[in-house]
Amino acid sequence: MTKIISDVSRTFSEYLLLPRLTKKEHTVANVSLTTPISRFEKGEVPRLSLNIPFVSASMQSVSGTKMAIALSRRGGLAFIYTSQPIEEQAAMVGKVKRYKAGFVPSDSNVKPSTPISEAISLSRQTGHSTIAVTEDGQPNGKFLGILTDKDYWEFEDDLSRPVADFMTPADRVIYGETGISLHDANLLLYQNKKECLPILEKNGNLHSLVFKKDYVDHRNNPDELTDDRKRLVVAAAINTHDYKMRVPALVEAGADVLSIDASDGYTEYQKECSLWIREKYGDAVVLGGGNVVSGDGFRYLAEEAQVDFVKVGIGGGSICITREQKGIGRGQASALMDVVEERNRYFEETGIYVPVCSDGGLANDTQIIIALAMGADFVMMGRYFAMTDESPTPKVSMNGRIYKPYWGEGSNRARNWQRYNNAGEDYLKFEEGVDAYVPMVGSVNDVLAVTLAKLKSTLCNNGAVTLKAFAENAMLTRISEQSFVEGGTSTVTTIDNEQK
Numbered sequence: 169m170t171k172i173i174s175d176v177s178r179t180f181s182e183y184l185l186l187p188r189l190t191k192k193e194h195t196v197a198n199v200s201l202t203t204p205i206s207r208f209e210k211g212e213v214p215r216l217s218l219n220i221p222f223v224s225a226s227m228q229s230v231s232g233t234k235m236a237i238a239l240s241r242r243g244g245l246a247f248i249y250t251s252q253p254i255e256e257q258a259a260m261v262g263k264v265k266r267y268k269a270g271f272v273p274s275d276s277n278v279k280p281s282t283p284i285s286e287a288i289s290l291s292r293q294t295g296h297s298t299i300a301v302t303e304d305g306q307p308n309g310k311f312l313g314i315l316t317d318k319d320y321w322e323f324e325d326d327l328s329r330p331v332a333d334f335m336t337p338a339d340r341v342i343y344g345e346t347g348i349s350l351h352d353a354n355l356l357l358y359q360n361k362k363e364c365l366p367i368l369e370k371n372g373n374l375h376s377l378v379f380k381k382d383y384v385d386h387r388n389n390p391d392e393l394t395d396d397r398k399r400l401v402v403a404a405a406i407n408t409h410d411y412k413m414r415v416p417a418l419v420e421a422g423a424d425v426l427s428i429d430a431s432d433g434y435t436e437y438q439k440e441c442s443l444w445i446r447e448k449y450g451d452a453v454v455l456g457g458g459n460v461v462s463g464d465g466f467r468y469l470a471e472e473a474q475v476d477f478v479k480v481g482i483g484g485g486s487i488c489i490t491r492e493q494k495g496i497g498r499g500q501a502s503a504l505m506d507v508v509e510e511r512n513r514y515f516e517e518t519g520i521y522v523p524v525c526s527d528g529g530l531a532n533d534t535q536i537i538i539a540l541a542m543g544a545d546f547v548m549m550g551r552y553f554a555m556t557d558e559s560p561t562p563k564v565s566m567n568g569r570i571y572k573p574y575w576g577e578g579s580n581r582a583r584n585w586q587r588y589n590n591a592g593e594d595y596l597k598f599e600e601g602v603d604a605y606v607p608m609v610g611s612v613n614d615v616l617a618v619t620l621a622k623l624k625s626t627l628c629n630n631g632a633v634t635l636k637a638f639a640e641n642a643m644l645t646r647i648s649e650q651s652f653v654e655g656g657t658s659t660v661t662t663i664d665n666e667q668k
């Protein structure tokens with residue numbers, strides 16, 4: 169017979185946290201946001217932990233290489249989307265893996281004969297003021313010199329003159345040779361008071377560039393997630409259809425973390441896929457499954473499918489229309505609390521801790537904080553990261569504001585890539601996601617800085633300096649609609665920026 173759960177489906181904005189005793193040691197400086205992403209046994213250290221509890225959604229409009237680099241450097245991860253051909257996804261993984269902070273392939277290159285006007289346009293396009301001059305204008309061509317924006321005056325010089333007239337020629341450039349350590353390359357920059365050090369092959373071809381700003385950036389990113397070879401940790405999504413081909417290609421390219429991407433993950437397909445990966449790779453990759461919205465779903469993936477972490481959430485995503493299209497889903501807070509309860513029970517019974525990720529529907533910082541207070545080990549967000557400079561979509565100007573396109577993986581737009589594999593068969597009978605725009609908000613670093621500051625501050629209000637203690641201490645209250653209204657600025661007239 170049909171069962172009806174007695175509790176209604178609840179969302180994060182229906183809850184508030186009550187402060188707990190803040191002791192003097194509960195300071196923002198003492199807060200650590202490290203959180204596990206792989207299963208582990210009681211008393212053991214997880215194979216992999218994040219340094220901030222945030223990952224970006226495996227979506228075409230969110231998680232490309234730029235996002236993966238930015239988030240991994242900040243201590244989180246981006247799940248490079250699976251809705252693309254295998255070779256393309258593997259190439260993206262490889263690109264992040266090869267992005268060895270420090271040795272950067274040159275992306276702005278010209279020939280000595282190129283007019284300076286073209287070099288200026290190139291610099292505008294790439295946003296980089298250092299341009300390598302090579303014989304053939306290619307990133308790995310014979311190195312002939314360096315051009316920076318200090319070498320010309322755009323409004324004074326004759327811009328039809330060739331780059332050769334302006335550049336610092338190779339014989340006057342301080343350079344390093346391939347094989348040099350990053351430490352020694354930075355030392356050369358420091359000793360010679362330079363901003364950029366070209367690294368050359370023995371035959372004089374350009375290999376890469378080392379920048380002072382990257383060194384500074386590295387020092388400013390102490391939470392960077394790196395593997396045992398000091399390469400960035402990379403995550404990628406997979407699916408249950410082509411995993412036997414996709415997973416080997418991704419692992420070969422260097423993926424450290426995989427996640428089976430599906431709106432409904434409580435399936436035998438996920439078990440089959442996960443056990444196949446375990447059989448082939450053992451513990452060498454961290455593997456997530458999902459999405460589920462119940463304790464049963466969690467138990468199945470943790471126990472039967474042996475995944476490392478479980479993602480929770482159906483129908484809460486900002487671009488998601490699964491609930492209205494198919495009638496399945498659950499309020500994200502109810503789903504998360506049910507799963508967290510089962511995770512804790514499973515831990516008590518077996519001594520095995522399987523981390524939980526709350527995925528989708530986080531519309532603001534408060535909701536992120538409530539999700540973590542409810543026991544999510546980390547959260548996955550699409551919209552939040554789609555709004556940043558690092559999402560792979562182009563900026564669009566509408567009515568004087570700058571937006572970025574953001575579309576669901578279940579939308580026609582995202583699924584179009586498969587048409588080519590399907591011999592033109594139009595298999596998409598209905599959509600589960602919409603095609604939308606979100607306002608641009610700045611860089612990943614800028615938005616994370618604010619969210620992290622709020623999160624750390626709330627941890628202190630709750631007498632905690634770790635996420636584990638935060639969830640253990642948290643005392644939540646349900647709020648009435650009236651309290652919700654009262655929580656905003658309800659009885660004053662706010663002054664918006666235009667009026668100030």
Ligand code: IMP
Nearest residue numbers: 225485486488529550551576577578601
């Ligand atoms: P957001 O953070 O609220 O924007 O939600 C992002 C999450 O929505 C993703 O991580 C997915 O779990 C989910 N999602 C992505 N695309 C779709 C879709 O087309 N339909 C339903 N859910 C989606």
